[in-house]
Amino acid sequence: MTFSYGRFSTLLLLLIFFFSIQNSSAQIVEPEVIPTPRNINTLEQAYDAGFGIGVNMNNFGFGLASEYRNVIAPQSEFVAKIGITGLRDASEQTFTDIFFGQQIVPNKFKRGFAFPLMLGVRQRVFSDIVQDNYRFFVTGLVGGTAAFTYPYFEDINNNGYREQFVDFFEPVNDIFTGWSDGQWHFGGAGELKLGVDIGRNATRLNSIEFGYYFYYFPDGIQIMMPNQPIINPNAAPGQNPFLVDQDGDLILEPFFSPQKFFGTPQITFTFGWLW
Numbered sequence: 528m529t530f531s532y533g534r535f536s537t538l539l540l541l542l543i544f545f546f547s548i549q550n551s552s553a554q555i556v557e558p559e560v561i562p563t564p565r566n567i568n569t570l571e572q573a574y575d576a577g578f579g580i581g582v583n584m585n586n587f588g589f590g591l592a593s594e595y596r597n598v599i600a601p602q603s604e605f606v607a608k609i610g611i612t613g614l615r616d617a618s619e620q621t622f623t624d625i626f627f628g629q630q631i632v633p634n635k636f637k638r639g640f641a642f643p644l645m646l647g648v649r650q651r652v653f654s655d656i657v658q659d660n661y662r663f664f665v666t667g668l669v670g671g672t673a674a675f676t677y678p679y680f681e682d683i684n685n686n687g688y689r690e691q692f693v694d695f696f697e698p699v700n701d702i703f704t705g706w707s708d709g710q711w712h713f714g715g716a717g718e719l720k721l722g723v724d725i726g727r728n729a730t731r732l733n734s735i736e737f738g739y740y741f742y743y744f745p746d747g748i749q750i751m752m753p754n755q756p757i758i759n760p761n762a763a764p765g766q767n768p769f770l771v772d773q774d775g776d777l778i779l780e781p782f783f784s785p786q787k788f789f790g791t792p793q794i795t796f797t798f799g800w801l802w
Contacts, residue, residue, distance in 0.1 A: 567655055568659050569601035570598045570602055570603070570604065571598055571600075571601055573659075573729040573801070574598065574729050574730075574802060575598055576597045576802060577799060577800060577802070578596070578732075579594050579596070579732045579734070579797040579798060579799025579800075580592075580593055580797065581610070581797040582795070583612065583740075583794065583796075584793065585612070585791040587612055587615050587789070587791055590610055590611060590612030590613065591611055592609065592610025592611075593610070594607065594609075594797070594799075595608075596649065596732075602650065602651035603651070604648065605648060606647050606649055606666065608643070609642070609644045610642070610643055611642050612643070612740075613639070613640060614639035614641045614674055614676070614748070614750070615639065615789075616750045616751050616783075617789075617790075618751075619632050619635060619751075620632065632679070634751050634752050634783065635752070636678075636680075636750060636752045636753065637678060637679055638705075639674055639750060640675050641672050641673070641674045642672060642674070643670060643671070643742070644671055644716075645668040645669060645670030645671075645716055645717070645718065646670055647667050647668030647718070649664045649722075652664065660725070660727045663722070664721070664723070664736075666720045666736070667717075667718070668716075668717060668719075669716070669717045670717070671713065672713070672715065672742055673711060673713055674713075674742070674744065675710070676709060676710055676712065677700075677705040677708055678700060678708050680698065680700055681698055681699075682697060686754060686776075686777070686779060687752060687779070687782075688752055688754045688777065713744070714742055714743050714745060715743045716740075716741070716742050716743075717741050718741070718793075719738050719739050720737060720739070720793070720795070721738065722735060722736030722738075722795075723735060723736075729801055730800060730802065732798065733797070735795070735796055736794070737792075737793075737794055738793055739793065740790065740791055740792075741789060742788070742790075743789075744786075745787065746787075747785025747786055748785055748786055748787075749786075750786055751782070753781065753782055754781060754782050755782040756770070756777040756779055756780075757778050757780050
């Protein structure tokens with residue numbers, strides 16, 4: 528029996544090819560991934576309470592607030608907050624006199640400040656995927672508020688409209704004038720926000736928060752002028768453009784209604800201490 532060299536070579540090549548495939552298959556099989564355990568620190572492990580001073584910016588202007596935090600669960604905090612903010616109508620537009628630098632807000636009737644006192648809860652989120660030097664929170668706060676309003680201009684004839692004629696002119700009050708004619712109002716307040724505490728230092732509080740801030744006053748607050756004059760459609764050039772009565776006083780019609788709801792987006796920077 529003869530065995531040719533050609534057949535032997537073919538058999539040898541087949542064996543080499545077979546073992547090469549086996550080795551290649553063995554090389555591309557990856558080992559099983561063993562997850563690395565991650566230690567998730569709770570708030571209780573880092574601190575018990577904190578106090579901070581916050582500076583906020585919104586459509587009402589600037590505001591200040593102080594807040595107290597107390598850890599009540601592994602990833603939750605109780606929050607008490609008191610502050611002072613401006614209060615204004617969202618439609619207000621400020622114009623500056625280029626000659627004298629005075630700022631004028633058309634149709635404005637009252638200036639206002641609000642003093643909210645709110646309680647709420649901060650709940651930490653993403654604690655299992657974000658490291659401890661960036662601690663994200665969702666916060667909800669509700670409470671009451673007092674608001675103080677005072678005249679924006681000197682309403683000499685008390686008709687709820689600012690007259691600016693040559694023979695009769697009602698000036699705008701500066702920010703410190705008219706307080707004796709102010710009024711107090713009481714209502715509710717609330718805030719919803721998403722924020723992040725920055726840093727691993729368990730003794731320092733540094734946070735930034737984005738949210739929505741709102742007030743509700745059941746009786747409403749007259750921020751904008753309640754009345755406006757009626758235009759005289761038949762006025763000739765040089766005549767009074769508004770209708771007047773037999774005594775020469777302006778005939779007025781309703782303009783802005785008292786506002787009950789005030790809301791604005793807000794950004795807050797808070798700095799303080801943890802212990």
